[in-house]
Amino acid sequence: MNHRTRLVLLLVITALLGSGACSARRATVTVLASWTGDEEVRFRAVLDAFEHRTGIHYDYAGSRAVDQVLASQVQQGNPPDIAVLPNPGSAAAYVRSRKLTPLDGVLSPEVRAGYGPAWTVLQRIGTDSQYAVAVKTDLKSMIWYAPKKMAEPFPQTRQQLLDLSARLTAAGRTPWCLGMGAPPASGWPGTDWIEDILLHASGPDFYRRWSGGKVAWTTPEVRDAWQTWGTLVTGQGAVRGGSRAALLTDFGDAGEGLFTDPPGCLLEHQASFALSRYRAERSSTRSVAGQDFDYFPFPPRGVSEVSADLAVMFDDTPESRALIDFLAGDEAQLIQAGTGDNVFSPRRSLADQHTDVVSRGIARTLTAESLCFDASDLMPAPMTEAFYRAVLEFLDDPARLDALLHELDGIRLAIPADQWLDIPCGQ
Template sequence: MRVTRCKRVIIPLAGAAAVALALTGCTGDAPASSGGTAAAGCDDYSSYGTFTGSPTVNIYGTIVDVEADQLNQSWTDFEKCTGITIKYEGSQEFETQINVRAQGGNPPDLAIFPQPGLLASMVGGGYIKAPAKSVEDNVDKNWSADWKKYGTVDGTFYAAPLMASVKGYIWYSPTYFSDNGYTVPTTLDELTTLTAKIAADGKVKPWCAGFASGEASGWPGTDWIEDTVLRQAGPDAYDKWVSNDIKFTDPQITKAFDYVGNILKNPAYVNAGFGDVTSINSTTFQDAGLPILQDQCAMMHQASFYEAQWPEGTKVAPDGDVYGFLMPPAKAGDPQAVTGGGEMVGAFKTSDEITAVQTYLSSALWANNRVSIGGVISANKGLDPANAKSPLAVDSIKILQDPNTTFRFDASDLMPAAVGSNSFWKGIVNWINGDDTQTVTTFIQSTWPQ
């Protein structure tokens, strides 16, 4: 894998004093304090400083709805103890609007980038500031070299990882499977056989799906393709695809499109609870799995973070209302291979309060606080898996920490933004609407920057 190469821009960070942090899971340089007094019970946050005048740090990202509420909850104590107010704005138009705001001179203080390729393009435009040493020190301590690489452009570190997700989960009802004699498949061929069996039984459609996500519509379909490429073609081919050494029109990639298309473009297999094949594009990814709870569909493909979308009171467990199994390998005995995603926090501006927030978000303290709330995981090595709220979250953390797992970051997130967060998404929407694989892959490939 590689991050898109862009022009190197180094902008020094001003106004951050070097003070050693003594926090558990937080090392490096703390921001300068503006002289306030810390509230009682704030020992864990004392090294971030205390600020008078209630300075505000604005953060912009793609995280919305329930997950946005949980994100705001994760820094409540930090705000109380430091005197900094964090104002978060989530948008499904982030990928477009962050460019508009940056180019228009109205960027946020910090942005949570879900695509390293988009981050790299912002660095190339001269918009992103290199962070304080405290941020990089946290990343060196708490994250692997691969994760640091995703926030690094042309050898310069710009953005710290935040959350992580394991993609490729297939959500299902354990009770429904048990009642109907279905077993979790161990190969892609077995998944195909199971899909046909459920359809033939005629009780429910095998699959429900939703690709609608505002201006980012289509991304859940790219996850399907990426999971399949990694399993069928292997990690080396996957890496070459990300770097454009293997084209979208290559047989190894079109084979993955055809495998997924045999499921998602088959009206006998989708889209339970919503409509025909094309309803996949009008169904939000947040709603896509809900028919499983009504026994209207048997399976839905989505990442570990989908756990936050289940209604309150839903039991996520092997014996619960819903659970997930990983998309199986192509062949029995193949090593576990997973794709994953995550976010990088980059700064458009510099100040002591921005440094304090960026340092906190890169710490194990924040990771444990956020995972304890539920719904997400992190690849932060200082994270205690016991803080995860469900068996699936614990399993996901173990997968990320297992050195035997073949892990690859989401391919579209690593590709140039013109492809990964533009034509690939649009191509998937056109594909679901009826375009054939050759037309779609030729279109996507034509947009790769020269």
């Protein structure tokens, strides 16, 4: 081997070593979401599939305090590439501060076509461009019950719901399972109640104006919604353990009273994600949807309150573009839905994937019927936070309602008009 050959060999070895070192630094996309526990496992399955398909590594962080974590990261100039937010109101704040990247040119036409009109509007977050993709959705206008333990006819009107609750209480049976604990967002289960009552009593147009900050909290309609909820849950014997026990009960634990013998409570106003807990309630003999638990729509039926987890893109990189397109597609949402029938996609093509009658009913509602989005999720963060707190204060002392509504309206008036989202409702 002459000198020149040796030199060439040395250069080749150096180049190979160099390329090896470079390939060790794999392309990575960072993701932040609120999912922990089982939900995190499901979401990681989606991310694993993405990694397998693209070779792009992911770095996932999950926290229930996703808003706080994200705010801190954005403030430090180090946001994740992709964040999955449970509330469009937060996403809107990042759109206004130009932190988010529009997705109009990012998503493939097939992916965009898979969403119905209501979801397409939501994904624009009050703008003309698409800024988010709904990766998981939930139906909120539903009241769960155990068919084997409650044979009452379903209420078709608000008055019938009030009558049912009063009749059960009078019979010494506790109608409502209720839990407000959801730190750091304790109180949201109560806001769902108020929203549902208001939406079904005052209609989508009023609801839209109220969630958009155009209606005072002190108007008779809003006050009536609070009072109706108070009638249902703050009376003696109306809630398992009493309404103050509801303050200390985590929302995830409230429904277990449906399955005790004798039942601790007979009805739970809770979103479709309760399915997974209900199925797990009797671990030895898995609870069967439609037999051990079922739901009826919040009366009167016709319009439904829904919520969504929205994926948004902070850093516009090829890796984050690839991931958000993947998350919005059928494959990812099918993986996330898994085989448990508990997770719902907004994509129309996946509505019939569910196997049991309860899940199919929920999926069809989420992709077909007229929908209105969770108002507290649409409101600016200070209003949302105050709404949560007001619910807790009201449960503790319903007599404070007037003062609470005035406080809430003071906060509403202090928020600039451009910070409110105006999202169509019931269309």
